[in-house]
Amino acid sequence: MIKNHKSLFGTKYFMLASLLALIVVGCDKVDPPYIENNPGSGTDTSTTYTRKVLVEDFTGHTCGNCPRAAEAAHTLLQLYGEQVVVVAVHMGFFAEPKSNPDGSFAYDFRTTAGSEIDVQFGIDPTGLPRGMINRKDVGGSPILAYAAWESVVVGIISEAPDIKIELSNSYNESSRLLDVTADVTFLNGLNGTFKIVTLLLEDSIVNWQLDYLATPNSIETYMHRHVLRNSISSTWGDQIAQGSISSGTTTSNSYSITIDNSWLDSKCSVVVYVYDAGSYEVIQAETLKVK
Amino acid sequence: MNSRIPLTFLLVLFLLPSIKLYSQSILPQGFIPGEVHGNFQSDLQYYNSDTSIGAPEVPEKVLMRGFANINYTLGNFSAGLRYESYLATLQGFDSRYDGNAIPYRYATYQNEKLNVTVGSFYEQFGNGLIFRSYEQWGLGYDNAMDGIRLKYEPLKGVYLKGVIGKLRKFMGSGPGVVRGLDLEFSLADMFDSLFNKTNIIIGGGMISKYQSDQNSTYNLPENVAAFAGRLNIISGKFNIGAEYAYKINDPSAANSYIYKDGESFLFTASYSTKGLGILLTAKRVDNMDFRSDRAAAGSELNINYIPAITKVHTYSLAAYYPYATQPLGEMGLQGDIIYKIKKGSPLGGKYGTSILVNYSTVFGIKRTAVNDTTAIGESGTLGYKSNFFDIGDTKYFEDLNINISRKFSKKFKAAVSFMYFEYNKDVIQGFGNQYGTIYGNVAVADLTFKLKPKNTIRVELQNLYTKQDDGSWGMMLVEYTIAPHWFVAAFDEYNYGNKKSNKRFHYFTAQVGYKNKGNTFTLGYGRQRAGIFCVGGVCRNVPASNGVTLAITSSF
Numbered sequence: 001m002i003k004n005h006k007s008l009f010g011t012k013y014f015m016l017a018s019l020l021a022l023i024v025v026g027c028d029k030v031d032p033p034y035i036e037n038n039p040g041s042g043t044d045t046s047t048t049y050t051r052k053v054l055v056e057d058f059t060g061h062t063c064g065n066c067p068r069a070a071e072a073a074h075t076l077l078q079l080y081g082e083q084v085v086v087v088a089v090h091m092g093f094f095a096e097p098k099s100n101p102d103g104s105f106a107y108d109f110r111t112t113a114g115s116e117i118d119v120q121f122g123i124d125p126t127g128l129p130r131g132m133i134n135r136k137d138v139g140g141s142p143i144l145a146y147a148a149w150e151s152v153v154v155g156i157i158s159e160a161p162d163i164k165i166e167l168s169n170s171y172n173e174s175s176r177l178l179d180v181t182a183d184v185t186f187l188n189g190l191n192g193t194f195k196i197v198t199l200l201l202e203d204s205i206v207n208w209q210l211d212y213l214a215t216p217n218s219i220e221t222y223m224h225r226h227v228l229r230n231s232i233s234s235t236w237g238d239q240i241a242q243g244s245i246s247s248g249t250t251t252s253n254s255y256s257i258t259i260d261n262s263w264l265d266s267k268c269s270v271v272v273y274v275y276d277a278g279s280y281e282v283i284q285a286e287t288l289k290v291k
Numbered sequence: 292m293n294s295r296i297p298l299t300f301l302l303v304l305f306l307l308p309s310i311k312l313y314s315q316s317i318l319p320q321g322f323i324p325g326e327v328h329g330n331f332q333s334d335l336q337y338y339n340s341d342t343s344i345g346a347p348e349v350p351e352k353v354l355m356r357g358f359a360n361i362n363y364t365l366g367n368f369s370a371g372l373r374y375e376s377y378l379a380t381l382q383g384f385d386s387r388y389d390g391n392a393i394p395y396r397y398a399t400y401q402n403e404k405l406n407v408t409v410g411s412f413y414e415q416f417g418n419g420l421i422f423r424s425y426e427q428w429g430l431g432y433d434n435a436m437d438g439i440r441l442k443y444e445p446l447k448g449v450y451l452k453g454v455i456g457k458l459r460k461f462m463g464s465g466p467g468v469v470r471g472l473d474l475e476f477s478l479a480d481m482f483d484s485l486f487n488k489t490n491i492i493i494g495g496g497m498i499s500k501y502q503s504d505q506n507s508t509y510n511l512p513e514n515v516a517a518f519a520g521r522l523n524i525i526s527g528k529f530n531i532g533a534e535y536a537y538k539i540n541d542p543s544a545a546n547s548y549i550y551k552d553g554e555s556f557l558f559t560a561s562y563s564t565k566g567l568g569i570l571l572t573a574k575r576v577d578n579m580d581f582r583s584d585r586a587a588a589g590s591e592l593n594i595n596y597i598p599a600i601t602k603v604h605t606y607s608l609a610a611y612y613p614y615a616t617q618p619l620g621e622m623g624l625q626g627d628i629i630y631k632i633k634k635g636s637p638l639g640g641k642y643g644t645s646i647l648v649n650y651s652t653v654f655g656i657k658r659t660a661v662n663d664t665t666a667i668g669e670s671g672t673l674g675y676k677s678n679f680f681d682i683g684d685t686k687y688f689e690d691l692n693i694n695i696s697r698k699f700s701k702k703f704k705a706a707v708s709f710m711y712f713e714y715n716k717d718v719i720q721g722f723g724n725q726y727g728t729i730y731g732n733v734a735v736a737d738l739t740f741k742l743k744p745k746n747t748i749r750v751e752l753q754n755l756y757t758k759q760d761d762g763s764w765g766m767m768l769v770e771y772t773i774a775p776h777w778f779v780a781a782f783d784e785y786n787y788g789n790k791k792s793n794k795r796f797h798y799f800t801a802q803v804g805y806k807n808k809g810n811t812f813t814l815g816y817g818r819q820r821a822g823i824f825c826v827g828g829v830c831r832n833v834p835a836s837n838g839v840t841l842a843i844t845s846s847f
Contacts, residue, residue, distance in 0.1 A: 026470060026499030026500075026501060026514040026516055027499060027514055027515070027516035027539055028512035028513055028514045028515070028539075029512070029539055029540060030510055030511070030512045030540050030550060032550075033510070034509055034510055034542070034548075034550050034671045034672065035508060035509055035510070035671040036507060036508060036509060036510050063830060064722065064723055064725070064830065065721070065825075065829065065830060075508070079507055079508075092832075093832035093834070094830070094832070119350075122379075122386030122387070122389060123386075124832070125380075125382070125383075125384070125385060125386040125831065126385050126386055126387055126589075126829075126831070127385075127589060127824075127825075127829040127830050127831035127832075128829065128830060129829070130829075139460055139463040139464060139465060139466060140387070140460065140461055140462045140463020140464075141387045141461060141462075141463065143387060144586075145544060145586055145587060145588030145589070145591075145829065146544075146588075147543075147544030147585070147586035147587075147588065148544075148584070148586035148587075149586075150505065150506055150507070150508075151505035151506065151586070154505050154507070155505070211723070212721065212722060212723025212724075212725070213723060214723070215723075215724060216724070217722075217723045217724055217725050
C-alpha cells in the first residue's frame with residue numbers, strides 16, 4: 001500500500017515538474033522597441049485583384065468610447081489601404097438625437113438600414129463601440145470589440161478573392177442623380193445563395209461627438225468619417241446567384257439614387273458588398289467615389 | 292396591449308405542471324444506479340411599452356432566459372451538464388447569449404487523492420488575484436473554463452491543482468489558452484502534532500495564457516504569465532492573510548497597450564470573539580486587468596478576479612451607487628466592526644442589540660511618467676511608473692455606514708442604517724469627465740412585526756439624499772409573509788429630487804411568491820428604471836421597462 005502510494009507520488013512529482021516547466025516557458029518578456037516598424041501587410045492592389053474586407057463600425061454620437069473605435073478603423077485603412085472598406089453605422093440608443101438647450105447632439109445620423117442591421121444582429125444590447133468584420137462569426141458571434149478587428153482583417157485579406165466586384169457610375173451634378181453599376185464575376189466555383197448590397201456613404205461630416213478622453217467631453221467640431229447615409233439597394237440586397245455557381249459566372253446590377261441636397265457630393269462614395277445569404281458572411285466588398 | 296397579459300398567466304398554468312413532471316420523472320428511485328441532482332431557473336418577462344419612463348416597445352413582447360443543471364453521480368464518477376435557453380435574453384443582458392445551447396458539460400473522476408475533470412469547470416487560485424473562473428447568473432457573467440483540471444493531494448495537507456483550458460465567452464470561447472498550477476500547504480494538516488490551535492497555510496500559483504500576435508502595430512508577448520504567493524495564519528481568535536500577485540508585460544486593449552508589469556496585493560486581518568468581530572482589509576492593484584483575449588472589452592474573458600473591499604449593500608437605495616473594482620489601478624482600505632450589546636443589559640435590552648460599523652475608502656494609484664518624452668499611459672511604452680506605497684490624488688469611493696438592529700419584543704424588531712458616501716461616477720463607470728463625484732446620504736428603517744406565529748409584516752423606509760446625478764430618491768416597501776409558503780410584497784421607488792421635474796417618476800413593483808419543497812414561483816408587475824452601464828470601455832444602455840415578470844427556481 002505504502003509502496004503504491006510512493007510510486008503514485010513519483011508519477012505526480014514528474015507531472016508537477018513538467019507542468020512547472022510548461023508554465024515557466026509560458027512567459028514572454030518583450031524588450032523595446034514595442035512598436036513594430038511595419039508598413040502594413042496589405043498587398044499592392046494595383047496589379048493583382050485581392051480580397052477586400054467590410055469593416056462595420058457601430059457607433060453613436062453620444063457614445064463616449066466610440067472615437068477609439070473610429071481611430072482603430074482609421075488605423076486599419078492606414079495599414080491595409082484599399083483592402084479595407086470602412087462603414088460607420090450610427091445606430092441604437094447612443095445615436096438618438098437629443099434636444100439639448102445648446103443644440104448639441106441634435107443631428108440624426110441614423111438610417112433605416114443601420115437600424116435593421118442592429119435589430120438583426122442584436123448589436124445595441126451588447127453596448128458600444130462594437131464592430132463586425134465581414135460579419136464573420138468569431139468565437140460564437142460576429143460582434144467584436146474594436147481591438148479584435150485587426151486580427152480578423154489580417155486573417156481574411158491574405159485569402160485569394162472568391163469574387164470580383166467592378167463598379168462604375170455616372171453622376172449628374174445638377175440633378176444630383178447617381179447611377180451605379182456593379183459587375184460581379186465569380187472567380188471560384190461557389191455554393192449557396194449570394195446577395196448584393198449597395199450603400200451610400202458621406203465622409204468627413206463635422207458635428208457633435210461625445211469623447212470620454214477629451215476635455216470637455218462634448219466636441220462640437222468632431223469629424224465623423226465614413227458615415228452610412230442610406231442603403232441604395234434594400235438593407236439585405238438583391239440575389240445575384242443561387243445553388244452551385246461555376247467559376248466565371250458574371251452578373252450585373254444597377255442602382256440609382258438622388259443625393260440629398262444637404263449631403264456633400266464631393267465627399268460621397270458608394271460601397272458595394274456581396275454576402276452569403278445563409279451565413280450573412282460578406283465575401284467581397286468594393287468602394288468607389290461618387291466624383 | 293392589455294389583452295395580451297393573459298398570455299403570461301396561460302404560460303404560468305402551462306409551466307406549473309411541467310415543473311412537477313420534471314422533478315419526478317428524473318428521479319425514478321431505484322431504477323438507475325447513482326443519483327441525479329440539479330436545479331432549474333427561468334426568468335420570464337412580458338414587456339409593455341411605457342413612453343413616460345422611456346420603456347421601448349419590445350417586438351417579441353415576451354423574453355425569457357433559463358437554465359437547468361443536471362448532475363449525475365455514481366460512486367467516484369460524476370458528470371453533468373447545463374442547458375441554457377435565451378429566447379431572447381431579457382433586456383439589459385448581452386444579446387450574444389441568444390439561442391439554446393449546452394455550454395457547460397463535464398465528467399469528473401475522484402478517488403481519495405486525485406480528482407480529474409474534463410470539460411467545463413469553475414476554479415480559483417487563492418483569492419483569485421491571478422485566476423478565478425466563476426458565474427453570476429444575475430449579472431449575466433460566466434467565464435467557465437473548458438478543458439482539463441487535475442486536483443491532487445500527494446500528502447495530507449498538500450494540495451495541488453493544475454488547469455488548462457479556454458474561457459467561456461457567451462455561447463463560445465475566447466481565443467486564448469489558459470494554463471495554470473497552484474500548490475498549497477496546510478501545515479496543521481501536515482504536522483498534526485506541532486500545531487494545536489494554530490494553522491499556517493502557504494500557497495502559490497502561476498497562470499500563463501497564450502494568444503498569437505496578429506497585431507502589426509505592436510510587438511506583443513504571446514505568452515503572458517502571472518504569479519501569486521499567499522500566506523494565511525489562523526490562531527485562536529485571529530486570522531491574518533496576505534496575497535501578492537505579479538503579472539509580466541501584458542499589453543491589451545484594456546490597458547491601452549502598455550508594457551508595464553502588473554501587481555496586486557491584498558491583506559486581511561480579523562479578530563472575532565463572542566459579541567465582537569473586527570475585520571481590516573487593505574488592497575493595492577496596479578495594471579492587473581488580465582484576460583484570455585487581449586482585444587476583449589466589457590466584462591468578457593477575465594482570467595482573474597480582484598476582490599472588492601467595499602461593503603455590498605442589500606437595501607436598494609444604499610446599493611444604488613455600488614463601487615466596482617478598478618483592475619487598472621486602485622488602493623483601498625476597509626474596516627468592519629460588529630458589536631453585540633449583551634442581552635439584559637441596560638443598553639442591550641431584553642433581546643440584545645447589535646451594532647455594525649463599516650468604513651471603506653478607495654483612491655487611484657500615483658502614476659508618474661517613465662521619461663520626459665513619454666506621456667503617462669502612452670500606448671506602446673512602459674506606460675508609467677508607480678510606487679507601491681504612493682496613493683493617487685483622485686478619490687474613487689468612500690463609504691461610512693452604521694447599522695443598529697434590535698429586537699424589542701417577541702412581536703417587533705427594528706433596524707436602522709445610516710450611510711454617507713462619495714462615488715466618483717466618471718472613474719467607476721468610465722465616463723471621462725461627464726458627471727464628477729456624487730456625494731450622498733442614505734437613511735433606512737427596517738421594521739418587522741410578527742402578527743401571528745406564521746404571519747409577518749415587514750416595512751422598509753429608505754431615503755437617498757444627493758444633489759448630484761438624478762437627485763434624491765425615496766423608497767417604501769411593505770412585505771407580508773405567510774410562512775412557509777406565501778409572500779406578497781409591494782414597493783415604490785420615487786425619484787422626487789430629480790432636477791428635471793418631468794422626470795420625477797415612481798417606479799412601483801408588486802410581487803407575489805409561492806415556495807414549496809425547493810420550488811419557488813415569483814410573479815411580479817412593475818417598472819424598472821433605465822441606466823447606462825459602462826464596463827471595460829463599452830457602454831450599454833439598459834432601457835427602462837414596464838411589465839409582468841415570472842421567476843421560477845427549482846432544485847431536485
